[in-house]
Amino acid sequence: MDHAHLYEQARFMMQKGKGILAADESVSTMNERLAAVLVDETAEMRRIYRQVLFTAPGIEKYLSGVIFFDASMRSSTDAGVPFPDLLAARGIMPGIKVDKGTVDIEEFPGEKVSQGLDDLDERMWEYANLGAYFAKWRAVVPITDTTPAESIMAMNAVMLARYASICQKEGIVPMVEPEVLMHGDHTVGRSEEVTTKALQILFTTLREYKVDLKAVILKTSMVIAGDGAKQQTSADEVADATLRMLRLSVPYEVPGIVFLSGGQTAVRATENLQAVSARGAQPWPITFSYSRAIEEPVLATWKGKAENVDKAQAVLLHRLKMNSLAALGQYESKMEKEIQG
Numbered sequence: 001m002d003h004a005h006l007y008e009q010a011r012f013m014m015q016k017g018k019g020i021l022a023a024d025e026s027v028s029t030m031n032e033r034l035a036a037v038l039v040d041e042t043a044e045m046r047r048i049y050r051q052v053l054f055t056a057p058g059i060e061k062y063l064s065g066v067i068f069f070d071a072s073m074r075s076s077t078d079a080g081v082p083f084p085d086l087l088a089a090r091g092i093m094p095g096i097k098v099d100k101g102t103v104d105i106e107e108f109p110g111e112k113v114s115q116g117l118d119d120l121d122e123r124m125w126e127y128a129n130l131g132a133y134f135a136k137w138r139a140v141v142p143i144t145d146t147t148p149a150e151s152i153m154a155m156n157a158v159m160l161a162r163y164a165s166i167c168q169k170e171g172i173v174p175m176v177e178p179e180v181l182m183h184g185d186h187t188v189g190r191s192e193e194v195t196t197k198a199l200q201i202l203f204t205t206l207r208e209y210k211v212d213l214k215a216v217i218l219k220t221s222m223v224i225a226g227d228g229a230k231q232q233t234s235a236d237e238v239a240d241a242t243l244r245m246l247r248l249s250v251p252y253e254v255p256g257i258v259f260l261s262g263g264q265t266a267v268r269a270t271e272n273l274q275a276v277s278a279r280g281a282q283p284w285p286i287t288f289s290y291s292r293a294i295e296e297p298v299l300a301t302w303k304g305k306a307e308n309v310d311k312a313q314a315v316l317l318h319r320l321k322m323n324s325l326a327a328l329g330q331y332e333s334k335m336e337k338e339i340q341g
Helices: 004-013 027-036 043-054 083-089 120-130 150-169 188-208 235-249 266-277 292-302 306-327
Strands: 019-023 063-068 093-097 102-104 112-114 134-141 173-180 217-220 256-259 286-288
Touching (some): 004 063, 004 093, 004 173, 019 043, 019 286, 019 306, 027 292, 043 292, 043 306, 063 083, 093 120, 112 150, 120 150, 134 150, 134 188, 134 217, 188 217, 266 286, 266 292, 266 306, 286 306
Parallel strands (some): 019 063, 063 093, 093 134, 134 173, 217 256, 256 286
16 A cells, blocks of 8 residues: 555654644543633533634644544634634644543553544544544553553554554554553653563554554653652653663654653653753654643633633743744753743
8 A cells, every 4th residue: 555645744743843732632631621720611611722722823833733632623613613624724734532541451450451443444534534634542551560561561552553554544644652651659760661661562563563654653751750759850861761762662764753741740841852852863753742731831821711812822832832942952941931911
């Protein structure tokens, strides 16, 4: 099968100095974030919040793509313009999260597997018609004294491979996301060990199932100590460990790598990306695909109030600009400033 169009889409996603906004929070996750800033947990408020993000002036300078959740993929602006069409007209590629969340695995306490393959062929065809050019499937990898089990990492890798095959058949670039969770008291060394193993298993499996690696984007965790670790990781330590891990795990034909923020604060996620970029050119383009690390300050500013929209959009643009500069290796902490609206 000729995948030339997929290669072109992947290159578009990895434009220099641009990132991919992960606006793909599930209904339950989005409700939690709205509740945290005392906003009504309704479908309309979720739509209005996404509208704040997608209509912000200037985001096309810093974004090559946006990952949607199913409901927002089908939503529109107040004027009736479908969100995917709105972004595509601004040169921002729409994508879609397609896994249906995780479930526990019997006999493996603490381990989870992602679900959603049963009807994925039909859904992927529909999403392509709604305007999606790429998709995302997330698996989770917890670190404890007893997890992760290699067999469960392998199970999730098979699911990711099947998903990626379906994407490529439907003309959609698959983004594969094995997220090594930050929660825990593990050291940066343990994080590096687990992340390296998870990605090695993933790419071995993708090859076995004949997924075209030249048309796959990797979304991965940075290598970072757990949020409960006695000693936290400096940006330089994160960068060195992350790049060691990537060079041991990711085939060079992969067209791009994007980092998830994984619970890092907004500024810390930017600082860590800057430290990675400061190490110079790598075998793959590398950029950001953050959710909370971009959106949390926006939500805290907006608070569901129409009079705060301009200020919230200014905060969004600032965070996108900071991460764009970090992806280019040009960010400095003195650039952080309070947004005045």
